[in-house]
Amino acid sequence: MVNPTIQRRRLGLALKRAREGAGKTQDEAAAVIDAAASKISRVELGQSGIKLTDLNLLLDLYGVRGDDAEPLRDLARAGRQRGRWSTYRNAVPDWFRQYLDLEGDASEIRWYQPEVIPGVLQVEPYIRAMNAIAHPRPPADEVDRQVAVRMERQSILRQDDGPDLSFILSESAL
Structure with a gap:
């Protein structure tokens, strides 16, 4: 694509x-x-x-x-073509869709995240738990959209030609 x-x-x-x-x-x-x-x-x-x-x-x-x-x-x-993330217009702001496009085409991703698991690594129960403690708490349909976006982001982890990944997480994030 x-x-x-x-x-x-x-x-x-x-x-x-x-x-x-x-x-x-x-x-x-x-x-x-x-x-x-x-x-x-x-x-x-x-x-x-x-x-x-x-x-x-x-x-x-x-x-x-x-x-x-x-x-x-x-x-x-x-x-001018529609990108992969255009279906998530209501869930993802324009600036972040650009980031997601760049992330999807990256050959290498390095990430330092001391407090939470990076979005691309989050599993559904984690995403829902993080939203449950958010203030203000997002509506259920917004949480569902966030879950869908993060699950779609993880497709780069399964690509044969996907990026080289390097994550540094603190113990508190885990």
């Missing part, structure tokens, strides 16, 4: 390099697509996608043409 977060980040880095290579500022790029400089910043950071018409205008401004432009168009198309 195409990971739109990763594709947007790759496109953003390529666009930033092209803009800087062309000696253009974010303000100049924004003026070409009739947008705020913050839009260019969000695209370059991979935080938002870009329409192909706007992308083509930027590529012209940056002098990116022909065979060099088509892979960037492909990245833009892939970045």
